[in-house]
Amino acid sequence: MTELSDPRTDHACPSCSDQPDDLSGDAAARRKLLPMAGHTRGKRSAVTCALKCDSACAKPVPNTSENGYFRDIASSALSRRRALGLAGAGAFALAVGGSGLAAATPGHGPGHGSGHGHGPGGRTNLPFRPISPVAATEDTFVVPQGYTWEPIIRWGDPILPGGVPFDASDQSAEKQALAFGYNNDYTDVIVTNRAGTKALLCCNHEYVNPAIMFPPDLDAAEQLRIAMAAHGFAIVELERSRPGERWRYVPSAPKNRRITASTPFRLTGPAAGSDLLRTAADPTGTVVLGTIGNCSGGTTPWGTILSGEENFNGYFRADGSTPENKRYGLSEGESTYGWEAIEPRFDARTADYANEPNRFGYIVEIDPTDPTSTPRKHTSLGRLKHEGANVVVAKNGHVVAYTGDDERFDYLYKFVSKGRYDKRDRRRNLDLLTEGDLYVARFHGDSPASQIDGTGTLPRDGRFDGYGQWIPLVRNGRSKVAGMSVEEVLVFTRLAADRAGATKMDRCEDVQPSPTTGKVYVACTNNSQRGTSGRAGVDEANPRTENKDGHIVEIVEDDGDHTSRVFRWNLVIVAGDPAAEGTYFAGYPKEKVSPISCPDNLAFDSEGNLWISTDGQPSSIQKCDGLFKVPLEGRERGHVQQFLSVPRDAETCGPVVHDRDGSIFVAVQHPGEDGTWDAQRSRFPDYVEGRARVGEFAGPRPAVVQVLRG
Numbered sequence: 087m088t089e090l091s092d093p094r095t096d097h098a099c100p101s102c103s104d105q106p107d108d109l110s111g112d113a114a115a116r117r118k119l120l121p122m123a124g125h126t127r128g129k130r131s132a133v134t135c136a137l138k139c140d141s142a143c144a145k146p147v148p149n150t151s152e153n154g155y156f157r158d159i160a161s162s163a164l165s166r167r168r169a170l171g172l173a174g175a176g177a178f179a180l181a182v183g184g185s186g187l188a189a190a191t192p193g194h195g196p197g198h199g200s201g202h203g204h205g206p207g208g209r210t211n212l213p214f215r216p217i218s219p220v221a222a223t224e225d226t227f228v229v230p231q232g233y234t235w236e237p238i239i240r241w242g243d244p245i246l247p248g249g250v251p252f253d254a255s256d257q258s259a260e261k262q263a264l265a266f267g268y269n270n271d272y273t274d275v276i277v278t279n280r281a282g283t284k285a286l287l288c289c290n291h292e293y294v295n296p297a298i299m300f301p302p303d304l305d306a307a308e309q310l311r312i313a314m315a316a317h318g319f320a321i322v323e324l325e326r327s328r329p330g331e332r333w334r335y336v337p338s339a340p341k342n343r344r345i346t347a348s349t350p351f352r353l354t355g356p357a358a359g360s361d362l363l364r365t366a367a368d369p370t371g372t373v374v375l376g377t378i379g380n381c382s383g384g385t386t387p388w389g390t391i392l393s394g395e396e397n398f399n400g401y402f403r404a405d406g407s408t409p410e411n412k413r414y415g416l417s418e419g420e421s422t423y424g425w426e427a428i429e430p431r432f433d434a435r436t437a438d439y440a441n442e443p444n445r446f447g448y449i450v451e452i453d454p455t456d457p458t459s460t461p462r463k464h465t466s467l468g469r470l471k472h473e474g475a476n477v478v479v480a481k482n483g484h485v486v487a488y489t490g491d492d493e494r495f496d497y498l499y500k501f502v503s504k505g506r507y508d509k510r511d512r513r514r515n516l517d518l519l520t521e522g523d524l525y526v527a528r529f530h531g532d533s534p535a536s537q538i539d540g541t542g543t544l545p546r547d548g549r550f551d552g553y554g555q556w557i558p559l560v561r562n563g564r565s566k567v568a569g570m571s572v573e574e575v576l577v578f579t580r581l582a583a584d585r586a587g588a589t590k591m592d593r594c595e596d597v598q599p600s601p602t603t604g605k606v607y608v609a610c611t612n613n614s615q616r617g618t619s620g621r622a623g624v625d626e627a628n629p630r631t632e633n634k635d636g637h638i639v640e641i642v643e644d645d646g647d648h649t650s651r652v653f654r655w656n657l658v659i660v661a662g663d664p665a666a667e668g669t670y671f672a673g674y675p676k677e678k679v680s681p682i683s684c685p686d687n688l689a690f691d692s693e694g695n696l697w698i699s700t701d702g703q704p705s706s707i708q709k710c711d712g713l714f715k716v717p718l719e720g721r722e723r724g725h726v727q728q729f730l731s732v733p734r735d736a737e738t739c740g741p742v743v744h745d746r747d748g749s750i751f752v753a754v755q756h757p758g759e760d761g762t763w764d765a766q767r768s769r770f771p772d773y774v775e776g777r778a779r780v781g782e783f784a785g786p787r788p789a790v791v792q793v794l795r796g
Contacts, residue, residue, distance in 0.1 A: 131735060131759050131760045133295070133297075133759050133760050134735075134737075134756055134759050136422065137293055137294070137295055137422060137759075138292070138293050138397060138756075139397045139400065142397070142415060142493070142494075145415065145417070147494055147495055147615065147621065148412065148413050148414065148415045148493060148496075148580070149413070149493070149494070149495040149496055149580070149584070149590060151584035153584060153587055153588060153589070153590055153622075210691045210692070210693050210695060210715075210745040211692075211745045211746055211748060211795075212691070212715075212729075212743070212745045212748065212750065212795060214230035214231075214232065214233065214727075214729060215230055215231060216230070216680050216727040216728050216729070217229070217230055217712075217728050217729070217730065217731060218728075219680070219681055219703070219707060219709035219710070219712070219728065219731070220709055220710045220712075220731040221708065221709060221710070222703070222708045222709055222710055222734060223734060224710060224733070224734060225733045225734045225757075225758070225767070225768045225769065225770065225773070226731075226733060227730070227731070227732060227733055227754070227770065227771065227791065228730060228731040229729070229730045229793050230729060230730075232795065232796065233793055233794065233795055233796075234793070234794050234796075235730075235791050235792065235793045235794070236332050236791070236792055236794070237771040237789040237790065237791050237792075238287065238324070238332075238333055238334070238335055238751075238789070238790045238791065238792050239266050239287065239322060239335045239789065239790050240252070240266065240771060240772075240787040240788070240789040241265075241266055241267065241268050241269075241270075241316070241787040241788050241789065242254070242257075242262075242265050242266060242787060243265060243266045243335070243337075244261075244264055244265050244266075244337055244338075245264065245265060245266055245320065245322050245335070245337060245338070245339075245342045245344065246263075246264040246265075246338060246342055246343075246344060247264075247338045248264055249261070249264035249265050249337065249338070250264075252265065252783070252787075253783075254299075254301070254783035254785070255301055255783075257299075257300065257304065257308075257312055258308065258312065259308060259311035259312045259314070259315045262312045262315035262316050263315040263344055263346060264344065265344075266289075266320050266322070267291030267315070267316045267317060267318060267319075267320055267344070267346075268291055268293070268294045268295075268299065268316040268317075268788055269291055269292045269293050269294060269295070269316075269755045269756055269788045270289045270290070270291055270292075270320075270739065270740065270753040270754075270755060270788050270789070270790055271289070271290050271291070271292045271380065271381055271382060271739040271740055271753055271755055272288075272289065272290045272380070272381065272382045272383035272384075272393055272474060272687075272739070272740045272753075273287070273288070273289045273739070273740030273741075273742055273751055273752070273753045273790055274287075274288045274289075274383075274385045274391065274740075274742055275287055275288075275324065275333070275742050275744065275751055276288065276385065276389070276454065281328075281329075282328075282329040282747070283325060283326050283327065283328065283329070284323070284324065284325050285323075285324040285325075285333060286321060286322070286323060286324070286341060286454050286455075287320075287321070287322045287323075287324050287333075287335065287790065288319070288320075288321050288385070288391045288452075288454050289319070289320050289321075289322075289740065289753060289790060290318065290319045290320075290380035290381075290383060290393045291316060291317050291318055291319065291320065291380065292317075292379060292380055292381055292396070292755065293317070293379065293397075294313045294316050294317070294423070295756065295759060296309055296313060296423075297761070297762050297763065298758060298759075298761045298762060298763060298766060298785050298786070299312075299313075299316075299785075300312070300763065301763055302763055302764075307427070307428055310423065310424060310425055310427065310428050311428065313423055313425075314346060314347040314348060314376070314425060314429075315344075315346045315347070315348075316346075317346055317347045317376070317377070317378055317379075317380075318344065318345040318346040318347060318349065318376065318377055318378075318380070319343075319344070319345035319377065319380065319391075319393065319452060319461075320343070320344055320345075321341060321342060321343040321391075321452070321454045321457070322335045322336070322339070322342050323335070323336040323339035323340070323341050323342055324336065329747055330747060330748055330749075330794075330796075331794075332792055332794055333792055340457070341454065341455065341457055342457070343454075343457040345377065345452065345461060346376060347375070347376035347377070347378055347425075348375050348376050349375070349376055349377070349461065350373055350374070350375060350460060351373070351374045351375070351376070351377060351450065351460070351461050351462060351463050352372060352373060352374075352460050352461075352462045352463070353371065353372050353373070353374060353445070353448075353462070353463050353465060354462050354463065354464050354465065354466070354517075354519075354520040355464055355465035355466035355467075355520050355521065355576065356465060356466065356521070356560075356563070356572045356573060356576060357465035357572070357573045357576040357577050358371065358372050358465055359371045359372050360573040360577065362441060362444050362573060362574070362577045363441055363444055363445055363577065364441060365431065365438060365439050365440075365441050365442055365445075366437075366438035366439065367431060367438075367439075371441075374445040374446070374463060375431070377393070377395055377446075377450050377461070377463075378395060378398055378401050378446060379395055379396045379397040379398045379400075379401065379446075380393045380394065380395060380396070380450070381393075381394050381396040381397075381472070381473050381474060381492065381595075382394055382473045382474030382595065382596050382686075382687050382739075382740070383474040383475065384474055384475050384476035384477060384487075386451075386477045386485075386515075387477060387479055387485070387507060387509075387515070388507075388512050388515035388516065388518075389453075389454070389455065389512070390451050390452060390453050390454070390516065391451070391452045391453075391454055392449055392450070392451055392474065392475045392476075392477070392487075392519075393449070393450050393452070393474065394449055394450075394471075394472030394473050394474040394475060394489065395446050395447050395448055395449075395450065395463075395471075395472060396471045396472060396473060396492055397471060397492075398443065398446035398447050398471070399414050399415040399416045399417075399443065399471075400415075400421060400422040401421050401422060401423065401425060401432060401446070402416060402421055402426075402432055402433075402434050402442065402443045403417075403418055403419065403420065403421055403426055403432070403433045403434060403435055404416040404417065404418065404434035404435060404440075404443055405418065405434070405435055405440070406418045406419075409581070410578050410581065411443070413578070413580045413581055413584075414443070414447070414580065415493075416434070416443055418435060444469070444577050445463075446469075447469040447470055447471065447472065448463040448464060448465060448467065448468075448469055448472070449463070449464050449467045449472055449474075449475045449487070449489065449519070450462065450463050450464075451464060451516075451519060453516070462520075464519045464520060465576045465577070466501060466519060466520055466521055466522055466524065466560075466576065467487060467489060467499075467501045467519065467524065468489075468499060468501075468524055468559070468575075468576055468579035468582075469576065469577050469578070469579050469580075470489075470491040470493075470496065470497075470499070470579050470580055471491050471492045471493050471496070472489050472490075472491070472492075473489070473490050473491075473492045473594070473595040473596055473597075474489065474595075474596055474597075475487045475488065475489040475501075475597075476488055476489075476596075476597060476598050476599060477519075478599040478604070478648050479507045480502075480647060480648040480649045481646070481647055481648075481649075482506070482647070482649060483506030483507050483508075484502050484503050484504075484505075484506055484507070484522075484649050485502075485503045485506075485507050485518050485519075486500055486501065486502050486503075486599075486648040486649060487500065487501040487503075487519065488500050488597035488598075488599065488606055488608075489501070489597060490591075490593075490594025490595055490596070490597050490608060490609075491580070491594060492593050492594065492595050492611070493593065494592070494593060494613045494615055494616075495590035495591070495592075495613070495615075495616075495621070495622055496580065496583075496590070496591065496593070496594070497526050497527065497580075497583045497588040497589070497590070497591060497594070498526070498527040498588075498589075498591055498594045498597065498608060499524065499525065499526050499527070499579075499583075500524075500525050500527075500556060500648075501519070501522055501523070501524050501525075502522050502523045502525070502648075502649050503518045503519065503521070503522040504521045504522045504523075505517065505518050505521070505522075521563075523558060523560055523561045523562070524558070524559045524560045524575070524576070524579075525556035525557060525558055525559060525651075526556070526557050526559055526582075526583040526586055526588040527554055527555070527556060527557070527588060527589060528554060528555045528557050528586075528587060528588055528589050529552060529554045529589040529591075529625070529626070529627040529655060530552045530553050530554060530555075530626075531550070531551070531552040531625060531626025531627065532547070532551060532552040532553070532626070533545035533546070533547060533550075533552075533626055538550075538624050538625060538626050538629050539624075540617050540623075540624045540629070540630060540631035541630070541631070541667060541668050542629060542630045542660055542662075542667065542668020542669065542670065543667070543668065544670065545626070548673075549656050549657075550626050550627070550629050550656060550657040550660070550670075551626070551654070551655060551656035551657070552626055552627070552654070552655060552656075553652065553653065553654050553655070554589075554641070554652065554653045554654075554655055555651060555652055555653075556650070556651050556652070556653070557586045557587065557588060558586075559575050559579070559582050559583065559586060560572055560575055560576065565582075566586075567582045567585050567586060568585065569585075570582055570585070589625070589627060590622045590628070591608075591610055591613075591627065591628060592610040592611070592612060592613035592616055592628045592633050592636065592637070593610055593611045593612060593613055593636075594608055594609070594610055595609045595610070595611045595685075595686050595687070595701075596608075596609045596686060596687045596688045597609075597688075598688040598689070598690065598696075599648070600690055600694055600696075600718070601690055601694070602690070602693070602694035603694060603718070603719070604643070604646050604648070605640055605641065605642055605718075606640075606641040606642075606643065606648075607638055607639070607640055607641070607658070607688055607696060608638065608639040608641065609636070609638055609685040609686055609687070609688055609698070610628070610633075610636050610637050610638065610639060610685075611636045611684050611685060611686055611701060611702075612633055612634050612635060612636040612683075612684050612702070613628070613633045614632045614633065614634045615632070616628060616630065616631055616632060616633045617630075617631035617632060618631070618632060627639065627655065627657070629657070629660070630660070630668055634662075634683075634705065635660075635661040635662035635663075635669070635683040635684065635702075635704060636661050636683065636684050636685050637657050637659055637660045637661055637685075638657065638658050638659040638661070638685055638688075638696075638698070639655055639656075639657055639658070640655065640656050640657070640658040640718075641653050641654070641655045642654045642655070657670065658672045658716075658718065658723075658724065659671055659672065659682070659685070659716070659724065659726070661682050661683050661684070661685060661704075662681070662682075662683055662704050663681050663683075663704040663706045663707055664676040664677065664679050664680075664681060666704070666706065671724035671725070671726055672718075672723045672724025673723070673724060674722070674723065674724035674725045674726075678725065679724070679725060679726040679727070680714060680726050680727055680728035681703065681704050681707055681709070681728075682698065682700060682703075682704075682714050682726050682728075683700060683702050683703045683704045683705075684700050684701045684702030684703070685698045685699075685700060686698075686699055686700055686701035686737070686738075686739070687699040687738075687739055687740055687741055688741075689741040689742060689743050690743065691715075691743040691745040692743075692745055692746055693745070694718060694719065695715055695716065695717050695718065696715070696716045696717075696718055697713060697714065697715050697716075697729075697741050697743050697750075698713070698714045698715075698716060698726075698741075699711070699712075699713050699714075699737075699738035699739060699740070699741045699752065700712055700713075700714070700737075700738055701737050701738075709731075710731045710732055710733065710734060710736070711731070711732050711736060711737050711738045712728050712729070712730055712731040712732065712738055713728070713729045713730045713738050713741055713750070713752055714726050714727060714728050714729060715727045715729055729750070729793075730750075730752070730793060732752070732754050732757070733754070733757045733758070733768050733770045733786070734757070734758065734767060734768055735756060735757055735758050735759040735760055735761075735767060735768065736754050736755060736756055736757035736758075736759075736768070736770070736786075737754075737755045737756055738752055738753075738754070738755075739752065739753040739754070739755045740752060740753035740790075748794060748795035748796065749792055749793060749794050749795070750792070750793045751790060751791065751792050751793070752790075752791055752793070753788070753789075753790050753791075754770065754771070754788060754789055754790075754791055755788055756788065757770040757786040757788065758770065758785060758786035761785060761786075763785070766784050766785035766786065767786075768785065768786035769784065769785070769786065770786045770787070770789070771786075771787065771789045771791065772787070
């Protein structure tokens with residue numbers, strides 16, 4: 087890696103940030119060679135930028151389309167009252183002129199915030215006093231008074247028959263393939279018996295950090311093979327004596343499974359078998375080896391796990407001159423991990439493997455109950471940097487999957503299945519994501535453009551809000567994008583959405599429908615290039631210039647129907663240091679909320695409160711990442727409260743809230759990221775007094791942690 091050729095260029099990484107300068111000599115020297123060194127903000131490391139997203143912000147923005155913000159409200163006869171649907175369906179359809187939207191009349195279903203299942207104070211069975219933010223230099227895991235924490239499983243813990251206890255000095259690809267992978271992200275804990283004593287832990291493994299994982303004398307080729315085996319997914323059986331006690335994982339249990347960068351996947355949907363997906367190794371275009379860069383995900387109503395292939399572009403060398411590859415951030419330079427040295431398929435500059443990158447960037451579906459099943463990649467949901475996907479069953483029985491493209495100035499999508507969900511027919515449900523309609527979002531604000539000044543100051547009506555449309559890309563099996571076939575739309579989805587005129591967003595990451603109200607929440611993590619020279623300017627849905635702290639969008643589908651083509655929206659949180667201007671917490675007094683920045687993964691408790699894990703904290707306060715609770719209804723709406731804090735350099739991922747059971751789970755990713763083998767920066771999670779250390783490894787091990795009340 088080399089230094090940036092032009093340090094004057096704005097490369098403020100939207101997912102990265104300044105690290106406290108307390109690194110060892112080796113680590114400090116290594117950081118200076120990274121593309122994002124000196125150009126990051128907050129607490130995030132340039133090392134994470136390089137390993138996780140191929141230093142995306144040191145490279146051109148992939149979206150160079152002319153899509154702008156549709157400022158048709160201020161000058162239109164359409165008033166805010168009519169935009170919100172209060173003047174009837176005819177006026178609404180007329181307002182979006184010529185879109186072909188079906189008539190829609192607002193109703194009073196769950197999507198309109200009836201508040202079912204939670205009280206005005208947002209109380210849960212997990213009461214706590216918010217913790218104070220923890221300094222970014224601290225290597226500690228902090229929970230509220232009255233709570234304890236324990237790791238359930240760590241990187242390297244054996245889970246399959248033949249696995250052996252982790253020994254960092256004696257690693258091999260064979261051992262790693264039998265053990266829990268690295269940098270766990272999306273997590274779910276699915277209870278599988280009525281007594282509440284058995285469960286399945288489902289977790290993906292996003293990326294690796296060779297500098298702190300491997301001893302310097304380990305063979306270079308073997309390091310690459312271990313790294314491939316440390317990616318992917320893990321399914322692990324859990325057990326406990328009774329509800330309320332801590333879970334323990336069961337080594338070699340029948341349903342335990344590892345999925346890696348080499349596991350066969352089956353492609354589904356209209357693009358499967360396309361010429362765009364065929365390679366020399368797979369002339370059928372239907373079988374792909376492995377899944378990579380998996381970030382967030384979701385659990386379907388029929389009990390399968392979804393996971394998003396996010397930063398896949400950094401794993402390939404490819405012809406960076408084609409419009410399609412440019413739009414996906416592919417380039418001819420060496421890949422992030424150099425896997426092309428041991429597997430030719432990662433060098434897509436050759437004719438044999440030119441299409442290999444087209445086989446990544448999908449939502450994958452895994453059946454955790456059947457370890458012999460073949461996992462699938464669903465082309466129907468499009469190809470992009472999926473953060474994840476979350477499914478809800480609409481009123482009419484169709485299933486709707488929401489997904490975001492985690493890239494600066496990219497888009498929000500939803501998929502509506504052709505078939506309908508049948509709770510009595512799981513086999514049929516397993517095919518619901520293979521065929522259906524794909525849409526992309528266009529947002530309209532209801533305030534004059536002059537009132538959206540880039541500072542985060544609210545417009546005169548006191549809210550960032552408006553209405554939106556779901557623009558079809560594929561509908562009824564046909565392409566709705568001029569000049570593109572269905573296969574092209576699903577493989578080059580970003581280009582299709584450009585042509586459709588979607589709204590450029592500030593990195594849509596997790597998208598979660600509320601199980602109690604039906605409202606949909608979108609975590610826009612940040613985008614420090616918003617409004618800078620040559621970049622898209624602010625709009626009401628993305629109202630801050632150089633948005634380094636992010637925001638959360640609340641979407642209300644028309645009439646509470648998730649298959650609707652129109653919606654209303656507002657920003658429930660404009661994140662950052664509450665003491666700073668340009669932050670907003672749904673009107674809750676700012677002096678009473680916890681500082682929060684870079685919302686990433688979202689979850690809900692049984693009473694409808696939103697839980698937010700963060701991937702960066704306000705640069706002005708230099709604190710560790712954490713997990714935060716936010717009530718969404720009543721007097722406490724917008725009251726952000728920090729529940730836990732993760733160790734130095736780490737990111738909080740995959741929150742799971744079992745409040746009726748008195749427990750919360752989080753995946754702790756990349757603790758001690760800036761260290762080296764000889765100068766580690768974290769001992770998480772094995773530094774707690776009285777807990778036995780494993781072997782002689784002095785460094786961190788990403789882990790899934792359970793937090794228990796009492």
